[in-house]
Amino acid sequence: MEHEMVSLSGVRIYGDYFWRDFRLIVETDGFAAHAENMTRDRFSFERMRIRTFALYGYRYMPFSWDELDKKPEMCRRTLYELLGRYSTNTGEDFMELLVYERELLRYALRLGRPFRMTDVCYCLQLGHIASRRVVRSMLNKKLIVSTGQGTQRLHEFQLTAKAADLLLL
Incomplete structure (x- = not known):
């Protein structure tokens, strides 16, 4: 389900889970890799990834591993809420x-x-x-x-x- 794309600077970036029909990228991040041990360069790279997702028109939904482990129902509810909003257009x-x-x-x-x-x-x-x-x-x-x-x-x-x-x- 991982999705590869190329940023505007030519760097290959990946989204953890990609839902083409909903234009949705779901990320799962661990604390150590994405917060505790993050350098300034890595922080800037992560912001560039999120901007690239937005430029491609994708919705971005991040979850921490702790949330998925300790609050799975909250994560599921959040995802269902998002999918419900974008699958029932009344235009x-x-x-x-x-x-x-x-x-x-x-x-x-x-x-x-x-x-x-x-x-x-x-x-x-x-x-x-x-x-x-x-x-x-x-x-x-x-x-x-x-x-x-x-x-x-x-x-x-x-x-x-x-x-x-x-x-x-």
């Missing part, structure tokens, strides 16, 4: 979508993998024909794309950048 463009389309977007984002028609039927609690209409509408709106090679029979779909923007902005 005008989002609200113009049909309720089935909005629900399928949320579901597909939570799945974190390409989805199939069986997933659509399960999520929307609709039959195959009605689910296919929703998928066709979303394809026409360019909210999803087919991940397969075929042009006649489409089996797997994934969210487009347009859909992610609707959900996460």
Whole structure:
């Protein structure tokens, strides 16, 4: 889950855990390496890393190892709160979508993998024909794309950048 990127100065930097769909980087820091034994140069480097994450448009969520060890529920709640805020957009463009389309977007984002028609039927609690209409509408709106090679029979779909923007902005 570690994510590599290049800073503006050309240095390779890494985020501990990267969630592409949420544009989220979660860091886990130990006290000794990130506070007790930190030099001025290392401190400046860490600030540059955080600025680079921001410049790339990522949300940054740091946790200490002590917090993860002693207060795991608080860490989990914090992460769920953040994910909840950024996965339930109520902007005008989002609200113009049909309720089935909005629900399928949320579901597909939570799945974190390409989805199939069986997933659509399960999520929307609709039959195959009605689910296919929703998928066709979303394809026409360019909210999803087919991940397969075929042009006649489409089996797997994934969210487009347009859909992610609707959900996460």
